[in-house]
Amino acid sequence: MSDILRQHAEQLFAQELEELKQQDSGHRPQNWVLAPQSVVTYLMGGTLPNGFEVSPKYIGNKRLMEIAVATLTTDRALLLYGLPGTAKSWVSEHLAAAISGDSTLIVQGTAGTSEEAVRYGWNYARLLAEGPTRQALVETPVMRAMQLGKIARIEELTRIGADVQDSLITILSEKSLPVPELNTAIQAVRGFNIIATANNRDKGVNELSSALKRRFNTVVLPVPDNTEEEIDIVRRRVESFEKVMQLPAEPPAAQEIRRIVTIFRELRNGVTADGKTKIKIPSGTLSTAEAISVVNNGLSMAAYFGDGRITASDLAAGIIGAVIKDPVQDKLVWQEYVETVIKTREDWKDIYRACRELE
Known part of the structure; x- marks a missing residue:
């Protein structure tokens, strides 16, 4: 792994995560790697009872991280909002690493992001040969997160078109992803949630609908205090x-x-x-x-x-x-x-x- 240009957070800080797991005595929500208190310690840094030093990943207001982690224990999704460069993606990655042990279930939001990138797609060669079958279905990171009970990340949510954004409403409210072509639905496993990021320089580009806003708890990450x-x-x-x-x-x-x-x-x-x-x-x-x-x-x-x-x-x-x-x-x-x-x-x-x- 030494030749990898940029390791995922769960790889780069594997020792810290393992030490926190060994020292963790708090209640863990189902399918969480660490208890919420340990997730905050991983983010903010600190000294464990055995003397092991956990490095800080976020330097700022601890209460903001507590609010973010607490949100992910509920049925509300988390929106990290703020100026460009205020560590939104960095915090999102480390939250997913500490909670799910996997920060790679990510959808990158752009003006060209389609509904297929959020919900599911099709292997068209198999679709033409077999018709709509489970094997022809192409899973998105969001769908995999639902099935595995993990955190999915959506970067730059407000860069995505409003109609595609709203495809998240059923997923967030019903914890279910309908697949009408197969006359079925994917139901989320406990532990599933979504962390989205958005920057206020994109305000007015693709505003979130009021229905979607209600499904998110927003945490504003400020520029450093001093x-x-x-x-x-x-x-x-x-x-x-x-x-x-x-x-x-x-x-x-x-x-x-x-x-x-x-x-x-x-x-x-x-x-x-x-x-x-x-x-x-x-x-x-x-x-x-x-x-x-x-x-x-x-x-x-x-x-x-x-x-x-x-x-x-x-x-x-x-x-x-x-x-x-x-x-x-x-x-x-x-x-x-x-x-x-x-x-x-x-x-x-x-x-x-x-x-x-x-x-």
Whole structure:
């Protein structure tokens, strides 16, 4: 498995899940791998009674994770909602891994996602040869989750057309998937539920119907509360990236991560960290996920085109690429920020020069 570029959560954190299972004394809902309290511990991190350290997967408000886990013990599905880059997919994957031991039952929502991708499809060669039979039926991740009593994941639910979205209503309310061609229905096994994600930048694209909204409990995942929290998230994810990619580079200095996070937070909030200077806001989201990407790209630059130590010049291109999404409006916002904020900071002279050189 060492050659796998990105392992599933249940593989990457198999030892943690096994330790939690061994130490788990809480009540487990049927077909759950862990009790709800242990699922939250897996997400938030902590020390087990035997001294084993569980790493945090989500850094933020613990109560949000408790609400999310509690929702999945009920007959309501879970909708993780928020800005792009607020760890919705990450949390969804880890919830499925900790609850079902399987995070792979996933439907990726797009404008082209059809009802067949959600409900079921047909092997048309067999359908023509045999007619509608159980063997000709092509199961979707949702159908398999229903039969196995596991969690199904639907990414970017609001990117899916409204008519396809509504095909979930019977599944969520009746816990049943009718297959009229076979005069039967697939009934969900205990443990089945759905975790969907949606970002508020897609608001108005394909709004959920009121009937479907009632079947979901919505948990809004916010951007990190403060700079230190966001720095911690970026540091942990970058460390994980370095191990997987086996980059011949030194871990980034804390100062470099702090500067990236500070730039992103200031541009996102429209004001400097000290609250003294107002800043124009660019069109992009400048999420934590993008900050992680910028640092990862800088590490790669340092590893293969530098001496292995990340510098301001390694980060500058990534920062500019993340900020300037609109080549006219965002460029002006960025240039103003560089001259009025970055230039005035004594210990930021290197990043100022690097950004000016690229311009």
